[in-house]
Amino acid sequence: MNNTILSIQGVSKFYTGKTALDKVSLEIPKGCIYGLLGPNGAGKTSLIRIINQITQADEGDVLINGEKLNSSHIKNIGYLPEERGLYKKIKVISQLLYFAELRGLSRRDAMDKANYWLKKMNLYDVRNKKIEELSKGMQQKIQFIVAVIHSPEILILDEPFSGFDPVNAELLTEIILELKAAGATIIFSTHRMESVEKLCDYMAMLNLSQKVLDGKVSEIKKQFATGTFEISTVKPIKLDIEGVECMAETINDEGSNQYTLKINGMGHNTFLMQVMAQTELVSFNPYLPSILDIFIQKANAKN
């Protein structure tokens, strides 16, 4: 693929007596939001640390724009770690300048960028305050600025929404989408599967150090949705129809009877007519499984 910005090829990482990553391969297209999913301990952080050159892979290669990962790539990568940390006793602005310079920005550029982001995040007034004097939400935003201040091509966000209130989470989402529109590739690591559905174009799932699934989010969902529908009706219906398999039935929020069904061996219209003969139809939709459902299905299949 020509538009692959980050290519991970058979990467393994071993710690004493433990395999953190087992021959994981991923292709991350340029300019997308890529979700890296998996429960805690699946190997997400190990992979992120390897991309960030904090540790090295024991096997396999990581390529950025077709080039083997090296120290010149540091300025192309931005990183928001899951465990947030800043110097508590140092002023916001000095802190931002220091991290920007470490990422290769000149002093002057660092100053311009810092001011730009502080204004954008409504933090310009607190630039001369020490971190410990700021609220938790403000600290989180500063931490985010540290990750993006050098305009990285690849932005790695580890659990970016944890610790944000809904207003700031919304602001963060907007900024992430802006960065994407400006051409940045965003890798989004989380164990909260549902938070990814809205944002991510592509995703990969890790479980027990191995990749269990990857691809375009919409395609993955379609692939797992074949033949499954959701139907809701005013009164309960009898479903002893041949070729129809009921997977779940509940009463939904509106008080309708809701069924999740697999329909094989008959047309949708034929089925619907049989339902309508029994009671009034409220809705009929193809069922899209949540990422969590897919994950559970994949993880179970593996075991």
Next chain:
Amino acid sequence: MHNILLILKHEYLTRVSKKSFIIMTLLGPVLIGLFYGSIAAISYSQLNQSESKRVAIYDPANALKGQITSSEDFEFYFAKENSSALKDVDEGKTDFLIDISESSMDSMTVTAKSSLSLTDKQELREILSNQYFNHELSNRGLSIGMIDSLKHKIVISDQLLNGQNSATEIKSGIGYIGAFIIYLFIFMYGVMIMRGVTEEKNNRIVEIIVSAVKPFQLMMGKILGVALVGLTQFVAWIVLSGLLLTVLGVAFGASAIDQNSIQEAQSQMSKVDTGAMGQIMAQLQSLDFTKLMVGFVLFFFGGFLLYSSLFAAIGSAVDSDTETQQFMFPVSMPLIFGLVIAQIAVIKDPNSSLAVWSSMIPFTSPVVMMVRLPFDVSWTEMLTSAVILYGSFIVVVWFAAKIYRIGILSYGQKASYKQMFKWLMMKD
């Protein structure tokens, strides 16, 4: 290199601009002055205020012939009976009882309620020996006046082969002060590095930094930055002390003391102390200041670098300051050992084999070599020791960096020697 400089600058500026640093730098000379002043004051007042002790002497054989001179510290009297004197000691009326009932003066028993202090014991021994000596001489027919005239203090004026004053006192003083400063700064600032590393590890800043720079660069930048902070503080102290002395001098000069009394004092001084002052001046002139300064800076930095890399490795392996104790001990041992050697071996003989060897062994050399430096250590010898010191720094920092680079990213593991050894053996 660029990254190390960035980190160095950051470490230096943030530490130097801290309130605590500025306060310590300004108050340092005053505090040190107060510290030594109060020690002097306490010992002075103790010397003067201690009440003289009552000492009973039981001397049935009349070995002292009923004669003994009381001193400032001791008031002697002869007891008629042993038992009553013992009772006095028990009741606190008398402090000690000296029993000379053995026929010879070679040995005597001192009884006290609580144990005798070392200085008391020594002083009593001197007084009694003196008394015995005087008696024996007068028994042989010498008068007290003759005996006193025989006691004469001989002045030793020592010189080297080239005729220069050997200046032992001033050399020891300068060497010891230099060594102590090195010792103090290694500890103070080494621990500062250790704390800084643990702090960065704990609040996870380290993860952001090492995604931008190599752990080794972070460690070196930190060590060098803090070393410069130490040097800054040291130079500031010297300059401030100089200023303080000048200001004090001017203040006293401008105060009520009129010109006459100064002249009077000066003429008196010159009468009394020309010898001593002249000697000090001559001693100072005989010192090789270039070598001393070069040596001080070399060993200050070398010692600091060597120990700091170990402190940094410790800081990276632990999760909190309280865990550092077990690792601090073996690291500080050689440094403390160096100071002990400096105090004993070097003062006794700066060229003894223990002193020479420990001024070559890297972990003790910064302190011991500094004490030896004023005593005509050759440039070759000094530079050899410096080369060994910096060479071992390179080896040690290589090991320290291996522990550091894994330690800073290993959270929540109880630090142990076994663990650190494992990290040391790990491949990249």
